[in-house]
Amino acid sequence: MAKLGRVPPNVFSASFGLAGLAEVWAFGERYGITPAGVTDALMILAAAVWLVSCVLYFARWRDVRADLLDNIGAPFISVALIVPMLIAALGLEPHAHDAAVVLVDVFIVLTILYGGVLTGQWIYAALDPAKIHPGFFLPTVAGGLVASAAATNVGQRRLGEFMFGLGLICWLVLGSIIMNRLFVSPVLPPPLFPTLAIEVAPAPVASIAYFALNGFRIDVFAAILAGYGVLLVVAQVRFLPAYLRLTFSPAFWAFTFAYAAVAAAALIWINMGRPTGHFALSWLVIGAITLLVGGVFLRTLVAVARGRYLPPRPTPPPTVSRTA
Template sequence: MVTPRIPLNFFGMPFGLAGLAELWVTAGRQGHAPGTVADVLLAVAALVWLSTLVGYLRYVAGGRGRLMADLTDTVAGPFASLALITPMLLAAQGLAPHAESAGRIVVDVFIVLTVLLGGWLTGQWIYGPLVLDHLHPGYFLPTVAGGLLAAASAAEVGQQRLAQVMLGLGLVCWLILGSMILARLLFRPRLATPLVPTLAIEVAPAAVASLAYFAIDGDRVDAFAAGLAGYGLLMVLAQLRLLPLFRSLKFTPSTWSFTFSWAAVGAVTLHWIESGRPAGHLTYTYLVLAAVSALVGAVAVRTLIALGRRQLLPKPPPQAAGSAADN
């Protein structure tokens, strides 16, 4: 029996669900939503992460060198970080409020693993070396998303100094990688179709940096937070020009790239709405919740349909398929 291949970008599924849970956690803390919604989403995200992890470990255990091949793959490799970032978020948002010490330990363990993997991947990219055309926004994940979300998670469990260290790691990596990735997108050929959904990740760094900063600084909107919002607004508006490209896409697992990115934008928007409390602020809050929930829900439903039709997992290579048929 051939063990099905689980691509690394499948970890984008629990990551997107964790992002939606973060949005509802934010709304709950502001008193605009019941906490049970976030709790259910956190539990679902944890279940999907565990299922994906078990499936992936079975896959890599079924053949020598599969893990290293994935980690050194210049397209898929960066997505490996989501296997570590997601449980870090779930521990900070779902475990720590109920079991503070256990939550802190789990967060710390996955922060260490995230930084180690980010360092290893950075070294691998130097050792490689990389071809510029292989860069895509998924390269933000190991160190930019990893660092910034580690900062937010550390702040959630009361480790302010560690949070500041991780914020610095994420911000510096964003400045460096952001310039390189944007240059590749501007001056080199368009991304291959399966990677086009990763363009949505361009809206994430400013949003995630804002969430980390709010977690550290206590939801205070100051000059730095406003500056992050300015760049974030630019990237959100840039996505509007990309809508025709996005609408031409067929569903693939990489479609989950849209989910966490926009959930993070939604969570930051809730912080800003709550800070300013403009007229009709509750309406704006519920519109954000509804829009992001509808997006993630639609992608989740499409995923279940593909799974039911046996279209979600990649087809085995002809040789492997033939061997399975012979058995």
């Protein structure tokens, strides 16, 4: 532990991306495309990475306290509360329903509490517009919408509706604030630039939650969500040159869950619409997102092995002794 670099709050993004990939494979299994067992394996891996991340991050309370007071870092801590809901609802529920319900409910309560505290802080304290970034979606928008799907998946439909409302309204409010910052202020600095990928996430995550609530039917509202989602995916093309110039860091995991949510929503649409070649299209989607997440995972292992994954701790200034 002494030689470990500073563990940033976005360390939880790795387990989030792996859980998102597991969700894609779960939908593939649901539609008879992918073999059984892959989802469980990915969920176990996501749970293991989440647990290691928790040990590494929360072991240093001084850093945690500093992140909680930092408008840039605080939103990422919420991912530690979101990931267990995904794992419980998709990985644990088929094997231990009661345990899955308890875990989902506990982390929904924690998500509401943390999201509420941050919302109050953003309203009450002076917020520097330059520090606003798409990661602000995580505590309430991602938290609310993932919680909605998780609650519905474990049989708590009314709670799912409650959390869908929380996530949807927060998306509308925060989306306008974040877009205003991105449109009229200077571009995000390189360390935060990968968070632009999070812009694509709310629409597909809302779509997944909505499909869970409406019994996986395509209707007007589902089409509205998909339309906005497609727009934001196309907008990402403009960022590719800047993405390719970035130096690898834990922030790269921001790409994984965002695009995993897009892949999962696309998979649902493909298999409900069943266009010509839908089976091949489904595998194309699954293969592409697996390559993306797998590539980031392997790159992470290389960086960890070389001791270059976590940012180094700042060197304290030398102590100057006084002489009489």
